[in-house]
Amino acid sequence: MTGTDTRKETEDSGPGGYAAARLRLLTAGARSGPSRRSALAELTDDWLAGLFAAGAQELRGVSLVAVGGYGRGELSPRSDLDLLLLHDGGDPKAVAALADRLWYPVWDLGIDLDHSVRTLAEARRTAGEDLKVQLGLLDARHLAGDLGLTAALRTAVLADWRNQAPKRLPHLQELCAERAARHGELRYLLEPDLKEARGGLRDATALRAVAASWLADAPREGLDEARRRLLDVRDALHLTTGRATDRLALQDQDQVAAELGLLDADTLLRQVYEAARVIAYAGDVTWREVGRVLRSRAVRPRLRAMLGGGGKPVAERSPLAEGVVEQDGEVVLARTARPDRDPVLPLRAAAAAAQAGLPLSPHAVRRMAAAARPLPTPWPAEAREQLVTLLGSGAPTVEVWEALEAEGLVTRLLPDWERVRCRPQRNAVHVWTVDRHLIETAVRASAFTRRVSRPDLLLVAALLHDIGKGWPGDHCVAGEIIAQDVAARIGFDRADVAVVATLVRHHLLLVETATRRDLEDPATVRLVAEAVGTQSTLELLHALTEADALATGPAAWSSWRAFLVADLVRRVSAVLAGDAPEEPRAAEPTAEQERLGLESAATGGPVLALRAQPRPAADEPSGTPEPLGVELLVAVPDQPGVLPAVAGVLAVHRLTVRTAELRALDLPEGVEGTVLLLNWRVAAEYGSLPQAARLRADLVRALDGSLDVAGRLAERDAAYPRRRGVVPPPPRVTVHPAASRLATVIEVRAQDAPGLLFRIGRALEKAGVRVRSAHVSTLGSNAVDAFYVTTPAGTPLPGEEAASVARALEEALRG
Incomplete structure (x- = not known):
């Protein structure tokens, strides 16, 4: 028509x-x-x-x-x-x-x-x-x-x-900042608001208003295209949902991508993030220029008076590095700088800016991008040192890195960066895209450079640890190969390249082992020691583990995880120093455990105690002990269904289980019967802990069948919030036969939900295996739990029986 x-x-x-x-x-x-x-x-x-x-x-x-x-x-x-x-x-x-x-x-x-x-x-x-x-x-x-x-x-x-x-532009800037605080950064959100979030359509409109004021203007390169892309996505979103919405919800992303002719939702998000990054960077530059102009207007009358009404003030230029100076609050190139003859200049200017805590002038970055020569391979020592200086400068590194990215200098220096640039992470634990997470990890690692012998290797490994996420397969395996290539290209020798590759390959090893394996098992410690190899590498890996977790998001690190990782590092360090890991021995019951066991044997019912476990003051930076959770001791006469009963009662009372250990308690001679001791660490999901008496009463009812734990949890599960149209991946159960000589390790990965541990315990009980200990880890909506199980006689399961138990457990969880 x-x-x-x-x-x-x-x-x-x-x-x-x-x-x-x-x-x-x-x-x-x-x-x-x-x-x-x-x-x-x-x-x-x-x-x-x-x-x-x-x-x-x-x-x-x-x-x-x-x-x-x-x-x-x-x-x-x-x-x-x-x-x-x-x-x-x-x-x-x-x-x-x-x-x-x-x-x-x-x-x-x-x-x-x-x-x-x-x-x-x-x-x-x-x-x-x-x-x-x-x-x-x-x-x-x-x-x-x-x-x-x-x-x-x-x-x-x-x-x-x-x-x-x-007068009005500062107010407009305040409105933009308030909106960003409410709606977040468009370029990092999994469900972004295309209009209101920082880097969205409202910010693009604000930049038009600044340009209309004639006071300052935004960088034009790519800005119109970024705005057009966000408008295209909003059009497709309106058609897909039939609603006047600006929020790109998870359940709509595949349809919106199809409407736009894109491969998938990840491609869609990456395009949105790229557009938002252009608009956000243009906003940073523009508001900085507005501030500069307004300050100069305020100062100019005073300068004229000082100059007697005549003369033109000249902005001072302070040298920062060779070819790099500060002028009017920005880092610019010296008049004698020759980017066409100095290939290290971009890194030198970036390092100087980050060290000074100043922004890089967009004009300087644009000039370097247009004229800078490529670095030779391997890089000269100065280039590598300037990169390390940039990465070790702390929070100012982020803004400087973004300025380099805006003109394509990062991918020119590190071509492998292109695959992770603006790449979304569909995991609620991660608050950043892959590339921003890598920079945030380097920022966090810069705080740990005083506690490691090779801070340069720590910072480069932090920058590269997730570089494999741009490739198919296990990102740790892919990342190791890429890290070897990058480390060699930037000029590290063969030994240092091997260390960086090891750090990237095993950057998840410490936290996953500490939270999902039995640290008392010698096999656990030996496997980590063999993977790490040396004390210096262990030291670096410990710092990288903490930096990575802190840069991931608030759900990825806690005092409890820090305590477990530090305990694992201590044990591995002893093995690397030549000490053999101690073989586990049956622990002598404490006086309290023996008292609970005797009381349980005498009454024929469960007895329990709750006790807070403070963190050792020596490990606490502030000197104030911080609780690592609450120890729950349960003594109960040996009978079927103990594990699911206790797990179910804890779930009903909204208690989160961190670790669980179950063993028979040796009672004094003359005391008949067998008493099981469950030593668990728990934390309250909301508010304060329930009273021990209430837990005991419900446990008695759960064991005698008068408390319908499954029904109570089903009611909670029905009310559990779910996103419309979002189907979680199916559970996966894996056997790790080499993880322990004392038991069979079965790992469960599933969507976290109330009563998950209860359902697992019930399935293991039905399979006729004995649970020696459980190690529970939750990251966002995903639970990763490891169970050390044995036959009733206390030996590891034969291979086929272990596989059969795993299949049955997976089937039960799918149901």
Whole structure:
């Protein structure tokens, strides 16, 4: 359908014709893009102009003006219409009647409408009082009526904006910062708000307003394309959901990707992140320039007075490094700098900026990107040292690195970076994209450089530890190969390359072993010692483990995990020093354990005690012991179903299990029966711990069958919040035959949910195996639990029996 045909149908058929033409335009099969948005805006313009002409008739001194997004012609399928009916103060009844003739047809079609009726003076006054109104009027576009009145509005609003810019731009910057604090960073969110999050469409509009002030301007490179991409995604989102939404929810991402002709949801998110990164960086540069201009305006009168009313002040330039100087709060290139002859200059300038805590001038970065020669392979020593200095500079590294990325310098220095750039991580534990996580890890690692002998290897390993996530398969295995290549390319010798590769290959080894394996088992410690190899590598791996976890997100690290990792490192260090790991011996019961066992044997029922476990003061940086959880001791006569009963009662009381150990308690001679001792560490999911008496009462009922634990947990499971359309991956159960000589290690990976440990315990009980200990780890919505199981006689399971138990457990969890 041509534009002429569309206008004719709209004029002939009124609102019904417009609705039909609009629907035909949106379902014609054309991809989201500027041409469809322009066509939709043009169609809407013609319809509203027709309504205006029919309602205005002989009325003069009135015009219909599109403002905001509609004024820019950015109509998405479910966008609202921002309209201003501007008049010269004539007949108020006639103007009100015209407004009704305009607004009601829009409402009748179910289109959201943001409307106002004002004189020119009222519009200017309202804009002066409300910054958001003024921003909308900056995009005013004439639709119908008195063109001179609309032109007068545009002229007056722009003049007011430019005159008031020194006062209003700081307010606009505050609004942008507040919005970013509420909605987060678009370039890192798994469910981003395309409009409100930092780097989104609102920020792009703010940059247009800054440019209109003539006070400063945003970097133009890629900005229009980034804005267009976000608008395209919003168009597809509106069509996919049928709603006026700007939030790109997980359940909609595959459909939106398909609507845009993209491979998958990850490709979609990566494009969104790239666009948001361009807009966010442009915002940083622009607001910095606004601040510089406003400061210079404030200082200039004083300087003129000091200079006696004459002369022109010259900005001071302070040297920072060879070819690099500071000028007016930014790091710029010296006049004598030659990027075309100095291949180390980009790294030297970046390191100097990060060390000084100053931003890199975008003009300097652009100049280096255009002229800098590639570094030779291997890099000269200075280049490697400057990279290490940049990575070790702490928090300022992030802003400097982003400036290098904005002009493509990072991928020019490290080509493998391209595969992880803007790559999303579909794991709620991670708060950053892969590339930002790597930089955050280096920032965290910079705080640990005083506790390792080779801080350069620690920082480079931090930068590369997840570099394999850009490749298929296990990212640790792929990352080891890439890290070897990168470390050699940047000039490390063969021994150092091997250390960096080992750190990348095993960067998850310590935390996974500490939280999922029995540290009392000699096999556990030996396996880690063999993988690490040396004391110095262990030292580096310990620091990298903590930096990685801290850079992942708040759910990835805790005092409990830190305590377990430190305990593992201590044990491995002893083995690497030549000491053999002690063989586990049956622990002598403590006085309290023996008391509980005797009481249980005497009463024939469970007896329990709760006791907080403080962290040793020597390990606490602040000197204040921090609880590592609560120790729960349960003594109960040996009988079937003990493990699922205890696990179920704890789940009912919203207690999270961290570790669990179950063994028979040796009782004094003359005491009949067998008593099981369960030594567990737990933490309250919400609030304070329940009373021990309540736990005991429910445990008694669970053991005698009068408490329907499964039913109670099913009720909670039904109320457990789930995302619409999001299906978690199926559980996976794996046998690790070499992990222990004393038991068979069965690892369960599943979606975390109330009562998961209860269901696992019930399945293991049904399989007829004995649980020696359990090591529970939860990362976000994923549980990774390891169970050390034996035959009833206390020996490891034969291979086929272990595989059979694993299959049965997986089947039970799937059900």
